Amino acid sequence: MGAETIEIDDGELIRRSAHDPEQFATLFDRYAKQIHLYVARRLGTQAADDIVAETFLAAFRRRETYDTSFALARPWLYGIATTLVARHRRQEERLLRALSRTGVDPLPEALADTVTRRVTAQGRERELAGALASLSRGDREVLLLVAWEDMSYEEVARALDIPVGTVRSRLHRARKKARNVLRDEEL
Amino acid sequence: MSGIKEFRRNTPAMTAEAEAAARARLMTAIHEPQGARTPAAVRARRPGRRIMSSPRRALLGLAAAGALAGALVVVPSFFTESEQVYASQAVTIDRDGDWYAFYITDGDPDPAELEKAFRTVGLDNVTVELMPVSPQQRTPVVGFDKSDPDARMSSSLSDCGTRVEGCLTAFRVTADIKGPARFRLGRPARPGEKYASPADASWPGEALAGVKLQGRSVAEAVQVVRERGLKVAYELDWPLRDGGEGVRYESDVPASRVDPGWKVTAAETYNDGVIVLHVEPGAGATPPPGF
Incomplete structure (x- = not known):
């Protein structure tokens, strides 16, 4: 493997972006799509388009606050995105409650799947939506970062800027509250 | 049976158009003149207790003298490097840009001593409460209550082990906290004592x-x-x-x-x-x- 194929870690990229701002664009290429999917699962693709753009703008402008000893900027970027998602909390809960009530997810689906999925939203999915809607915002954020993004407790703590103990207790509470739906899922 | 991990997994991926638009917005910001500012985070962080460089050292010396005399300590706002501004047996405090970093070196510190340290660096309205927690699940900060919506706390300092010898836990807070704030820090529960958070x-x-x-x-x-x-x-x-x-x-x-x-x-x-x-x-x- 040649030297040019070795990936520079995120912390180093951010450090270099001090004098060479274009380096920061690599972070966008690494994380934009996954953050988009995460946000779109919560709020729909249209809101995700805006939130992803704003996330990277905000990250770039506050890159001086990043502790470059952390090699991975993923939790940091998800943290910024989560703050932006939080502004849409009511909308998110409305969408979840609608799915829970009607079995039809108001979020736009991939075209090929639309018809099938809209008529086959099972009781389980409706239950999940209801359970997610009933959680507090903080508990829901921890649960989704762990369940959807496979983040460790430490990464979630960094993303949400909360102590690791709080991550544990929020997850514990979310599981407890939604235990009828989450059952024995490994999280 | 679908679980939480599968919930809405079929959500459409970011379109090429949306990706191009978001990237273009970022590139516009990148090419703005102010984008070339030097980030604070690029400054090297050296392990161990740092020796302050003059004239900052002189200013901090004055600040410390002010504290001893009971005067209001005004911490200079133009710090450009992470600098030690306080050290005792229980806690070492660094000023890092807009943040104070706290490195706790006492497993069961006296709240009054921590509050004194906070006051010395200008955090006059910050109180400390110790909460009994499971000795196995110790986290530096169990809770952070504040009235200032802009005040931020982070318990994810990565250099606890290298910055100060004997560092047990570390956290940081924004330096310009307004109004009262209260830290609830975990201390190991005594035998038989009920945990504050299970x-x-x-x-x-x-x-x-x-x-x-x-x-x-x-x-x-x-x-x-x-x-x-x-x-x-x-x-x-x-x-x-x-x-x-x-x-x-x-x-x-x-x-x-x-x-x-x-x-x-x-x-x-x-x-x-x-x-x-x-x-x-x-x-x-x-x-x-x-x-």
Whole structure:
């Protein structure tokens, strides 16, 4: 493997972006799509388009606050995105409650799947939506970062800027509250 | 059967148009002149206690002298490097840009001493409360209450082990906290003392580490707990009357009211000798008044 194929870690990229701002664009290429999917699962693709753009703008402008000893900027970027998602909390809960009530997810689906999925939203999915809607915002954020993004407790703590103990207790509470739906899922 | 991990997994991916538009917005910002500012974070962080460079050292010396004289300490706002501004046996404080970083070196510090340290660097309205927590689950900050919406706390400082010898935990807060704020820091609970925030009994280091009691009968769970020389307390999780998601917890339930055949939903540590079993009442169980 040649030297040019070795990936520079995120912390180093951010450090270099001090004098060479274009380096920061690599972070966008690494994380934009996954953050988009995460946000779109919560709020729909249209809101995700805006939130992803704003996330990277905000990250770039506050890159001086990043502790470059952390090699991975993923939790940091998800943290910024989560703050932006939080502004849409009511909308998110409305969408979840609608799915829970009607079995039809108001979020736009991939075209090929639309018809099938809209008529086959099972009781389980409706239950999940209801359970997610009933959680507090903080508990829901921890649960989704762990369940959807496979983040460790430490990464979630960094993303949400909360102590690791709080991550544990929020997850514990979310599981407890939604235990009828989450059952024995490994999280 | 689909679970939480699958929920809305078929959400469409970011379109090429949306990606191009978002990237273009970022590139516009990148090419703005102010984008070329030097980030604070690029400055090298050296391990060990740092020696301050003059004239900052002189200014801090003045600040410290002011503190000794009981005067208001005005911390200069033009710090451009992470600098040590306070050190005692219990805590070392660095100023890092707009943040103060705290490195705790005493496992059971005196709150008054920490508050004094905070006041010395200008955080006059910050109080400290120590909360008993499971000695195995110690986290630096159990809670951070503040009235200033812009005040931020982060407990994810990565250089605790290298910055100060003997550092146990570290956290940082924005330096310009307005109004009162209160830190609740974890301290190891004394033998028998109730934890301020319960820990899942199956977490690493806890009394039932790796043991799953969830889903087992009360009789089985009690046997597992007692085999380890621990006592059992009960909490019943009553379903909501309106059939909605969630439960109501009835605490301090005597064993005589718990059917050995009911299912355990969770096990928590109450203190170092007692496990609280959360139990789902069986069908037909009558909730007490108010549940």
